[in-house]
Amino acid sequence: MLVFKFGGASVKDAPGIINLGKVVQKYTGQQLLIVVSAMGKTTNALEKLTNAYVNQADAMHQIYDEIKQYHYNILHELFEPSNPVFDEVANTFVEIDWMIEDEPHDDYDFIYDQIVSIGELVSTRIVTAYLNHIELKSKWLDVRSYIHTDNTYREGIVDWPKTCEHIQQDIPAMLNNSIVVTQGFLGGTSENFTTTLGREGSDYTAAIFAACLNAKSVTTWKDVPGILNADPKHFADTVKFDELSYTEAIEMTYYGAGVIHPKTIKPLQNANIPLLVKPFTDPDALGTVISEIGLQHYEKPVIIVKQEQVLLSVSAKDYTFITEDHLSSVFTLFASKHVKINMMQVSALSFTVCFDYRAERFEKLLESLKQSFNVKYNNDLTIITVRHYKQEDLKALIGDRKVLLEQLSRNTAQMVVR
Ligand SMILES: Nc1ncnc2c1ncn2[C@@H]1O[C@H](COP(=O)(O)OP(=O)(O)O)[C@@H](O)[C@H]1O
Numbered sequence: 001m002l003v004f005k006f007g008g009a010s011v012k013d014a015p016g017i018i019n020l021g022k023v024v025q026k027y028t029g030q031q032l033l034i035v036v037s038a039m040g041k042t043t044n045a046l047e048k049l050t051n052a053y054v055n056q057a058d059a060m061h062q063i064y065d066e067i068k069q070y071h072y073n074i075l076h077e078l079f080e081p082s083n084p085v086f087d088e089v090a091n092t093f094v095e096i097d098w099m100i101e102d103e104p105h106d107d108y109d110f111i112y113d114q115i116v117s118i119g120e121l122v123s124t125r126i127v128t129a130y131l132n133h134i135e136l137k138s139k140w141l142d143v144r145s146y147i148h149t150d151n152t153y154r155e156g157i158v159d160w161p162k163t164c165e166h167i168q169q170d171i172p173a174m175l176n177n178s179i180v181v182t183q184g185f186l187g188g189t190s191e192n193f194t195t196t197l198g199r200e201g202s203d204y205t206a207a208i209f210a211a212c213l214n215a216k217s218v219t220t221w222k223d224v225p226g227i228l229n230a231d232p233k234h235f236a237d238t239v240k241f242d243e244l245s246y247t248e249a250i251e252m253t254y255y256g257a258g259v260i261h262p263k264t265i266k267p268l269q270n271a272n273i274p275l276l277v278k279p280f281t282d283p284d285a286l287g288t289v290i291s292e293i294g295l296q297h298y299e300k301p302v303i304i305v306k307q308e309q310v311l312l313s314v315s316a317k318d319y320t321f322i323t324e325d326h327l328s329s330v331f332t333l334f335a336s337k338h339v340k341i342n343m344m345q346v347s348a349l350s351f352t353v354c355f356d357y358r359a360e361r362f363e364k365l366l367e368s369l370k371q372s373f374n375v376k377y378n379n380d381l382t383i384i385t386v387r388h389y390k391q392e393d394l395k396a397l398i399g400d401r402k403v404l405l406e407q408l409s410r411n412t413a414q415m416v417v418r
């Protein structure tokens with residue numbers, strides 16, 4: 001069986017859904033499980049709705065109406081008004097209608113997951129209805145009953161044994177009868193609450209199903225020809241990799257290459273399942289194949305740029321040396337606030353870390369660190385990671401920017417710049 005993943009860009013409008021249908025038609029006769037993300041930038045819009053609800057902002061109803069209207073416009077382009085999908089979508093939105101009528105009482109991350117998950121619940125209803133409409137028999141599957149997570153809202157940790165058991169129990173029989181369409185990015189707790197797996201987590205969902213079902217391959221259909229040596233949105237002369245090893249792909253995504261979610265590759269490597277990254281605009285193109293086989297030589301460096309970085313230094317309040325005890329308490333605080341460190345450096349009197357800026361987590365982290373340390377920080381920085389670099393590559397990338405922190409190993413250079 002094959003696993004496909006269609007991201008937000010591929011289903012952003014009615015022509016996108018029609019194109020998805022054409023891609024899927026090419027695989028008629030194969031067992032197919034399709035993971036779909038929210039349409040276009042819906043998750044960003046739902047994040048705004050969550051903030052508006054939590055802050056009880058006046059704009060809340062307008063933001064929500066725009067989200068609904070966007071989906072209804074697409075529905076009207078694809079279906080006759082009598083199609084049952086209109087009711088299915090309306091019933092899905094009702095879950096939020098009820099929630100936002102009341103004032104917010106719950107934890108932010110919990111509210112976030114209950115609201116933001118609507119994007120995938122609605123998009124999969126539309127995709128399933130469209131595939132059935134073009135006579136590709138398809139079944140809508142509620143992923144929250146299959147991908148079991150703990151209750152770490154916004155970053156659900158998958159219970160792999162329970163998840164695989166349920167997937168293996170039910171899905172193979174379903175695949176004999178029809179295509180199975182399900183939501184990326186979502187999971188469910190043992191108390192039946194919705195969780196999300198971290199932004200852009202739909203690739204990871206595809207990997208979970210593939211690993212549990214021992215799929216022949218996973219294909220993620222993207223708006224790029226495959227994996228390139230750098231993000232084409234920021235660099236003009238990129239090259240595509242025809243092949244990439246699991247290890248290189250893990251490194252790239254770990255350092256922040258946004259094209260694949262970082263948790264995706266490892267389960268596929270463990271099960272030796274290839275990941276194909278292909279353009280949805282040209283389904284016959286080869287794209288990039290990620291497997292055990294990789295390149296021996298890189299003509300061009302692999303460049304990963306991450307913006308919105310914070311560089312923060314702590315020093316002991318009594319101005320003594322930074323010891324392992326200090327480091328241990330700093331790491332404990334970062335772990336408890338779920339802040340992932342991108343780069344770090346220790347010196348006699350200070351410990352410096354670079355990490356992604358996320359407003360709510362940052363404020364909490366700062367508050368806790370300040371109780372035990374002197375803290376200084378800069379934000380609005382960029383971290384550039386270059387794999388397989390030559391010195392001249394680094395110079396060209398830095399240009400006239402100021403380097404605040406730099407680390408070079410044989411294969412990887414990292415620089416935090418302003
Ligand atoms: N090394 C890279 N190769 C290809 N695309 C990249 C790379 N780094 C970042 N990207 C970005 O990843 C985007 C595709 O990933 P993403 O937006 O997550 O897709 P989707 O949400 O549709 O699955 C591209 O539009 C591109 O801008």
Ligand SMILES: N[C@@H](CC(=O)OP(=O)(O)O)C(=O)O
Nearest residue numbers: 007008037043199200201202
């Ligand atoms: N919709 C979610 C999950 C996801 O993976 O989306 P995409 O495949 O469009 O990156 C997000 O935007 O984070």
